[in-house]
Amino acid sequence: MSAIMKILKDTSLTVHHGTCIQAFMFIVKSLGFRCVQFLKDVVPHILLTVRTCNQFALRESLLQQVANLASIVREHLRPYVPSIFGIVTEFWSAHLWSVLLLVNRMAQSVPDDFRTYVPGLTKLFLSTLEVRPPDNTWDQTFDERIQLVLKSVRNLKDCLGNYLHLLVPALLNLAETSISTAAKMSTSSSMHNRTLVNVDIVKTLHALLKSTDGKGGNSSTPTSLPARASQRLLRMLSLANRTTGHAIVETLCVCAALIGERWNPFYHASTYAAIAEWRTRCDLAGRAEGDGGAGTNVRPMAHVPQVDGLVMYETAIVALQHPRAHPYGPGALALSHHNSGVSTMDDNADSTPSGMQRLDSQSRMLYNDDGIMNLHVAAGGGGHGHLDDPMIFPDASKMRFTTEPSPHHAHHFGTQQTSNATTQQKLHVNQQNLQRAWDVSQRTTRDDWEEWMRRFSVQLLREAPSPALRACADLAQGYPPLARELFYAAFASCWFDLSDQYKNNLVKSLKVAFVAPNVPPEILQSLLNLAEFMEQDVEKLPIDIQILADLAIKCRAYAKALHYKEQEYDTSPGYTCIEDLIWINKKLDLPAAALGVLEAAQHRLGETLKRSNSELYDAHGTALELTDDESNTTGEGGWAGTEVKESWLAKLGSWQEALRLYERRLAEHPYDVGAILGCMQCLVSRGEWKSVLDLSERSWGALSLSDGELEAGAGDGGAVPQRHHLFLEEEGHHQA
Numbered sequence: 001m002s003a004i005m006k007i008l009k010d011t012s013l014t015v016h017h018g019t020c021i022q023a024f025m026f027i028v029k030s031l032g033f034r035c036v037q038f039l040k041d042v043v044p045h046i047l048l049t050v051r052t053c054n055q056f057a058l059r060e061s062l063l064q065q066v067a068n069l070a071s072i073v074r075e076h077l078r079p080y081v082p083s084i085f086g087i088v089t090e091f092w093s094a095h096l097w098s099v100l101l102l103v104n105r106m107a108q109s110v111p112d113d114f115r116t117y118v119p120g121l122t123k124l125f126l127s128t129l130e131v132r133p134p135d136n137t138w139d140q141t142f143d144e145r146i147q148l149v150l151k152s153v154r155n156l157k158d159c160l161g162n163y164l165h166l167l168v169p170a171l172l173n174l175a176e177t178s179i180s181t182a183a184k185m186s187t188s189s190s191m192h193n194r195t196l197v198n199v200d201i202v203k204t205l206h207a208l209l210k211s212t213d214g215k216g217g218n219s220s221t222p223t224s225l226p227a228r229a230s231q232r233l234l235r236m237l238s239l240a241n242r243t244t245g246h247a248i249v250e251t252l253c254v255c256a257a258l259i260g261e262r263w264n265p266f267y268h269a270s271t272y273a274a275i276a277e278w279r280t281r282c283d284l285a286g287r288a289e290g291d292g293g294a295g296t297n298v299r300p301m302a303h304v305p306q307v308d309g310l311v312m313y314e315t316a317i318v319a320l321q322h323p324r325a326h327p328y329g330p331g332a333l334a335l336s337h338h339n340s341g342v343s344t345m346d347d348n349a350d351s352t353p354s355g356m357q358r359l360d361s362q363s364r365m366l367y368n369d370d371g372i373m374n375l376h377v378a379a380g381g382g383g384h385g386h387l388d389d390p391m392i393f394p395d396a397s398k399m400r401f402t403t404e405p406s407p408h409h410a411h412h413f414g415t416q417q418t419s420n421a422t423t424q425q426k427l428h429v430n431q432q433n434l435q436r437a438w439d440v441s442q443r444t445t446r447d448d449w450e451e452w453m454r455r456f457s458v459q460l461l462r463e464a465p466s467p468a469l470r471a472c473a474d475l476a477q478g479y480p481p482l483a484r485e486l487f488y489a490a491f492a493s494c495w496f497d498l499s500d501q502y503k504n505n506l507v508k509s510l511k512v513a514f515v516a517p518n519v520p521p522e523i524l525q526s527l528l529n530l531a532e533f534m535e536q537d538v539e540k541l542p543i544d545i546q547i548l549a550d551l552a553i554k555c556r557a558y559a560k561a562l563h564y565k566e567q568e569y570d571t572s573p574g575y576t577c578i579e580d581l582i583w584i585n586k587k588l589d590l591p592a593a594a595l596g597v598l599e600a601a602q603h604r605l606g607e608t609l610k611r612s613n614s615e616l617y618d619a620h621g622t623a624l625e626l627t628d629d630e631s632n633t634t635g636e637g638g639w640a641g642t643e644v645k646e647s648w649l650a651k652l653g654s655w656q657e658a659l660r661l662y663e664r665r666l667a668e669h670p671y672d673v674g675a676i677l678g679c680m681q682c683l684v685s686r687g688e689w690k691s692v693l694d695l696s697e698r699s700w701g702a703l704s705l706s707d708g709e710l711e712a713g714a715g716d717g718g719a720v721p722q723r724h725h726l727f728l729e730e731e732g733h734h735q736a
Contacts, residue, residue, distance in 0.1 A: 001027060001038050003485045004472070008045050017049060018058050019475045025065050026471035028072055036076045043069070043080050050087055059091070063098035070105040081106065081113045085120070092124050096145055100152045107156055115159060122163040125149055129170045138181060143197050146174070150204040157211040164208055168225055171208070172232045175201040183239040195243050202247040205229065209254045226255040230267055234274045242282040249275055249309045253316035263320065275309050427465045429497040434463050440509045446518050453523050457483035460490035465497055487526060488533040495538065507542055514551050525555050532560060545571070553580070558587045655682045671702040 004027075007013050007020045024042065028035045043066075050062045066084065070077050077084075084106060088099050103121065107114045128149045133142045153160065153167065160167060178201060182194035209226055230252055237248050252271060256263045437459035443452050461473040461483060469490050476483035498506065513519060513527060528551050534541050549564035562584045569577050578601045585594035659682035666675040676699045683692045696703075 001035075001042070001468075003482055004475070005041055005045060007475070007479065007482065008042075008049060011052075013479070014053060014055070014058075016475060016479050017053065018061055019478065021046070021062055021065050023471045023475050025068055027468045028069060030467040030471070032072070033076075036073055039073060039076060039080075043077070044083075047080065047083050047087060051090070056094075060095055060098050063087070063091070063095055063102055067098070067102040067105040070102070070109040074109040077106075078110050078113055081110055081117070085117045089120065089124065092127075096128075096148055100148055104152060104155055107159060111159075118159050118163065121156075122160065122166060125153060126166060126170055129167075129174055132177065138178070138194065138197070140193070143193065146197060147200050150200050154204050154207040157207050160208070161211060164212065164225060168205065168208055168229060171201060171205050172229060175205065176232060176236055179236045179239050179244060182241070182244070191241075195241060198240070198244045199247045202233075202244065202251055205233075206247070206251040206254055209251065209258060212258060226258040227267075230255040230259075230271070234271060237274050237278050240278065242286070245278050245282065245309060246312075249312050253313060256316050256320055260320070264317075268317070272310075272313065275313050279309050427467060427470060429463045429465055429494055431498055431502045434459055434494060434498075435502060435505060438506055438509045440512045440516070443516070444518065446520055449513070449516070449519050449523055452513075453526070454480055454483065457487045457490070460494055461486060464490045464493040466493045469493055484526065488530055491530060492534060492538045495534070503542075510541075511543065511547065514547060521555065524551065525557070528552055528555055528557060528560060549580075553584075558584050562588065655685045658682050659686070670699075673702060676702060 001024070004020055004024050007016055008024075013020075046062060046066060050059055050066070053059055053062070084102065088103060092099055128145060133139065175198065178194065178198050182191060182198060185191045185194060209229060212225070233248050233252055233255070237245055237252075240248055252275075256267070256271075259267070437456045440452065443449055457480075458473065458476050461469055461476050464470050464473075469486060472482060472486060476486065495503070510527060514524070528548070531541055531543065531548055545564050545567050549561055549568055552558070552561035552564055562581070565577060565581050565584060569581060578597060581597045582594045585591070585597060659679060662675050662678040662682060666672055666679060669675065676695065679695055680692050683689075683695065
């Protein structure tokens with residue numbers, strides 16, 4: 001998560017922000033509520049990116065991901081509600097679809113905080129509903145925007161109860177204009193599209209008015225609102241076709257139920273006459289055009305059962321007279337069936353039980369289990385609905401919380417839609433793919449090794465059993481620094497899923513990379529850091545400690561080298577290990593530690609000699625235990641008579657002590673080149689240049705001998721270690 005946020009904060013990496021957000025959302029869905037701790041670091045930067053990015057597609061994706069995030073973390077998004085609604089207001093026109101999706105998810109996630117912003121949201125709804133296309137040309141884009149807003153209004157109807165006096169008149173104006181425009185259209189296709197929009201508007205009016213019936217809505221709304229709506233709906237009915245008319249009649253039934261007993265004396269007669277006239281007109285137009293009664297200039301609605309408008313209205317009136325039943329729905333018909341003697345408003349209606357059964361059958365087809373009219377059936381939409389909405393909004397009043405968007409619209413969200421059950425389980429590791437990635441054969445040049453490291457890092461992410469790591473694979477493919485940053489975590493994640501055979505093969509490849517020529521230093525440093533990460537946080541890699549120590553020295557990582565050399569000293573101490581420890585401590589500017597290493601080596605050598613040979617203990621043990629006063633009286637210094645190597649003292653910087661031991665060794669073996677060079681090094685370090693020249697003149701013959709003559713004359717004491725030669729060459733260049 002931290003690595004992803006680094007990319008998101010970098011404005012120069014805008015091209016990767018889209019993929020970055022996809023990876024973040026995949027991680028959020030895999031973690032669930034465990035991601036809450038990261039919100040304070042992530043959400044502000046996402047919202048800032050939404051405001052500042054100049055890419056339309058990226059902003060669209062970000063808004064959708066914020067909506068998805070709201071459905072996952074729910075109330076934990078409360079601190080960011082003001083900023084989110086600021087974005088809603090700012091991008092309402094440019095990104096209406098994504099903004100409305102975000103609004104509906106926020107209403108579902110933080111309903112209490114959401115109500116504070118309902119006034120501003122109502123203003124935005126009105127700004128869209130009150131706009132009319134220029135020259136009254138209703139194009140598809142305008143219709144889609146209207147339908148999106150209508151869908152959102154229906155879903156938020158329970159939150160908008162206090163603002164119905166603003167929304168209902170605006171919807172009535174929109175419906176009247178749209179229906180009058182549809183009546184003037186001549187082409188069947190345009191008429192059909194206009195009809196779909198008209199039905200959607202009336203359906204929204206129905207939902208808002210229905211929310212005032214005391215069933216959880218605003219029961220305090222005065223009856224003047226449905227009364228005003230019914231008057232204008234009756235005017236619209238005179239221009240509506242059959243499909244739109246069915247929706248209007250359904251809404252009139254709602255108005256009748258809301259007005260109550262005052263409906264019959266004031267509205268019943270005019271409503272009944274208007275519905276009868278509308279039905280007669282639609283029947284005549286249908287017979288004239290031969291379209292199966294679909295209505296004027298409307299394409300035929302094949303295989304769509306239609307419910308008679310008068311039947312629907314009479315059902316509502318019967319239910320109004322029996323308030324114990326549902327105000328308008330199948331329950332009213334069931335009650336009417338038991339009271340078949342009650343006369344209806346239609347003198348020609350069939351009052352026999354068989355007639356009531358016919359009404360009940362038709363009405364049950366029209367209403368759902370909640371008593372809400374299935375308008376898409378009346379409108380000819382069949383089982384799938386007549387509105388092919390480009391989005392599915394969750395109903396804020398009914399929808400259960402979910403962390404997954406609708407599968408039908410999964411492509412809108414820009415992330416891999418995987419169920420929680422899938423994202424939570426451990427993913428499979430393809431060991432063969434990993435083996436092909438870590439194979440080091442045919443890697444010779446610097447470019448070869450860089451490509452090997454890049455491919456190995458990305459493949460570890462692709463095969464990682466952790467969903468969070470695997471989500472970053474595509475982003476790492478396009479942005480290699482992310483692969484390097486997640487290299488250690490991905491390696492550890494895959495390590496435990498490898499069999500012993502694959503683990504051994506992987507370790508062998510790493511060892512080859514440690515010592516191979518032309519390997520870039522940064523790759524060696526990464527591999528060294530990997531070994532340290534595995535040792536500290538996971539489990540130690542089966543690599544010899546001496547190999548890691550040499551690699552650390554090669555990378556000039558002296559702190560790591562000291563760690564590994566100390567472990568090597570504990571397991572197998574030797575002259576080279578002690579000398580390296582002294583040298584490393586000097587490099588780290590730890591002279592006291594270097595001296596401590598030397599004293600520990602003295603003590604350890606003395607203990608070893610005591611245990612191995614008592615006679616050797618008598619010869620050397622006394623010298624090892626000399627006090628400072630005894631050492632001064634001998635004139636040999638603090639290290640005389642010990643098995644301490646002269647090079648250790650040189651590494652330690654004790655040039656005087658090292659010079660004394662080198663001179664004693666030179667006195668015993670005049671042709672010992674190592675002793676000669678050691679003396680010169682000590683004299684140079686002490687600044688005794690004249691002594692250096694004198695020693696070189698006296699020892700010129702020994703220095704001029706061939707290697708074979710040196711071995712014959714000096715024996716074992718004349719051997720000069722390679723590391724010592726390199727050290728002397730380095731010091732010589734420094735002194736020059």
